Amino acid sequence: ASRGDVSRRQHAHRRVLVFPLPFQGHINPMLQLADVLHGRGLAVTVLHTQFNALDPALHPEFTFVAVPDGVPADVAASGSIIPIILAMNAAMEASPAVRDVLASVLADDGQPPAACLFIDANLLAVQKAASALGLPTMVLRTGSAACFSCFLAYPMLHHNGYLPPKESQLYTPVKELPPLRVRDLFRTSTSDHKMVRKVLARASETVRNSFGLVVNTFDALETAELDRIRRELDVAFVLAAGPLHKLSSRSTGSSLLREDRSCMEWLDKQVPGSVLYVSFGSLASMDGGELSEIAWGLANSGQPFLWVVRRDLVRGSDGPGLPEGFDRAVEGRGKVIPWAPQQEVLAHFAVGGFWTHNGWNSTLESISEGLPMICMPHFADQMMNTRYVEAVWGVGFELEGKPERNKIAKAIQKLMNEREGEVAREKARELKKKVVSCLKSGGSSLLAIDKLVEHISSL
Ligand code: UDP
Numbered sequence: 001a002s003r004g005d006v007s008r009r010q011h012a013h014r015r016v017l018v019f020p021l022p023f024q025g026h027i028n029p030m031l032q033l034a035d036v037l038h039g040r041g042l043a044v045t046v047l048h049t050q051f052n053a054l055d056p057a058l059h060p061e062f063t064f065v066a067v068p069d070g071v072p073a074d075v076a077a078s079g080s081i082i083p084i085i086l087a088m089n090a091a092m093e094a095s096p097a098v099r100d101v102l103a104s105v106l107a108d109d110g111q112p113p114a115a116c117l118f119i120d121a122n123l124l125a126v127q128k129a130a131s132a133l134g135l136p137t138m139v140l141r142t143g144s145a146a147c148f149s150c151f152l153a154y155p156m157l158h159h160n161g162y163l164p165p166k167e168s169q170l171y172t173p174v175k176e177l178p179p180l181r182v183r184d185l186f187r188t189s190t191s192d193h194k195m196v197r198k199v200l201a202r203a204s205e206t207v208r209n210s211f212g213l214v215v216n217t218f219d220a221l222e223t224a225e226l227d228r229i230r231r232e233l234d235v236a237f238v239l240a241a242g243p244l245h246k247l248s249s250r251s252t253g254s255s256l257l258r259e260d261r262s263c264m265e266w267l268d269k270q271v272p273g274s275v276l277y278v279s280f281g282s283l284a285s286m287d288g289g290e291l292s293e294i295a296w297g298l299a300n301s302g303q304p305f306l307w308v309v310r311r312d313l314v315r316g317s318d319g320p321g322l323p324e325g326f327d328r329a330v331e332g333r334g335k336v337i338p339w340a341p342q343q344e345v346l347a348h349f350a351v352g353g354f355w356t357h358n359g360w361n362s363t364l365e366s367i368s369e370g371l372p373m374i375c376m377p378h379f380a381d382q383m384m385n386t387r388y389v390e391a392v393w394g395v396g397f398e399l400e401g402k403p404e405r406n407k408i409a410k411a412i413q414k415l416m417n418e419r420e421g422e423v424a425r426e427k428a429r430e431l432k433k434k435v436v437s438c439l440k441s442g443g444s445s446l447l448a449i450d451k452l453v454e455h456i457s458s459l
Helices: 003-011 024-039 073-078 081-094 097-107 124-132 145-159 190-208 223-232 262-268 288-301 342-347 360-368 382-392 405-417 419-439 444-458
Strands: 015-019 043-049 063-067 114-120 137-141 212-215 237-240 275-279 305-308 334-337 351-356 373-375 396-398
Touching: 015 024, 024 043, 024 114, 024 137, 024 360, 024 444, 043 097, 063 097, 073 081, 081 124, 081 190, 097 114, 097 124, 114 124, 114 444, 124 137, 124 190, 137 145, 137 190, 145 190, 145 212, 145 223, 145 382, 212 223, 212 444, 223 237, 237 444, 262 305, 262 334, 262 342, 275 288, 275 342, 275 405, 288 305, 288 405, 342 351, 342 360, 351 360, 351 405, 351 419, 360 382, 360 419, 373 382, 373 405, 382 396, 396 405, 396 419, 405 419, 419 444
Parallel strands: 015 043, 015 114, 043 063, 114 137, 137 212, 212 237, 275 305, 275 351, 305 334, 351 373, 373 396
Antiparallel strands: none
16 A cells, blocks of 8 residues: 555544635635645545635535624625624624534534644634634644744834834834835734734734644745744744645635636637736725726736736726726737636746735745746735745845836836846746745655644644
């Protein structure tokens, strides 16, 4: 029997529970981790909220259990992640519902016994409910190691005067967290700074209260940042087990929106490496003027492109209108879709660059395919991811300031056809080799999964 078969038999009598935060960038890596653990012979139960509920039909191999989340309808409708996290936790802490659901899942003797619960760091209420039942938790961090290191450093950043950020200090280096500058730190607008601080403190507490931490990154990408976390945390393990989408056997199945697959046929007909893929993730939004500048920037660049325009991309409108004359201007050269099978798109031979908002998943997916990036961060950890792309890995550059059509067309030319883009592409190809080697037998991420499975089995 192969090593895999033996390992599967050994673990077949255990089960892991997973509970993702109900946002696309958090759901994807959690279900990928679940898939990897399932591949090692562990049974998986997915707990999920009613808000952004998951579709069990897409994962017949897992058991699904819905948990009442108590997010008020108006907060849910705002789509605003920080208030939703706080409201969800407050409701879960105020009611015995999560604990009751967990207790009944644990008592289900038709299933192998549960070893532990994997949670998102933003679900402190769930960590507390699990702890009350004696169920160990482990945290999956869906952002970078640098980002979590910034969470841990947040009180210090306040104490040392970097936060709240002052307009005049945005380019001041944060000497405690190189190469970050004040503008790169995790933040939203100054007005809700207290809320951000609370959410980050709770995320750190969730990790500190847990048995161990898995980060969706890989050792060679964030060596120093992982070391910093390991020095600061007193948990059983901090493992870098990413990029999880490359370890997971299935890339689709966790999309909240329907993927428009017509783009794959369209890509098949394009020249290798010629297409710029443009997407700003699942949450970022803009005003109509910005959308119009982006549209004309793409049109004026002369470059083939595939652009994801979500129905809610433009604030306050349902179904953004593209500017008059745009369709004609880009006919045969550009394609606009509401949602893409992104990982497949990035792996397609026709795609040669990615204009991204630098959500961590998108950043890691781009790195995994050796693609250089134009970075247009919006909020949260996106500025810091951009900083690493530009200043540490050298695999892209930032498009600073408000989007403006001439600036955009120039940036696209630079990335796709000029020397600076070629240098970034070369570095991206080198980085991709490191991804390949961390995923090989004996590679750091595969070893991390081995260790994780051992920890789970020891519980
Ligand atoms: N994604 C996708 N189709 C799209 C755009 C995004 O499947 O058209 C996926 C993408 O592959 C990534 C996730 O949605 O896994 C977005 O996560 P990310 O961390 O990049 O950004 P967020 O949406 O959290 O801002």
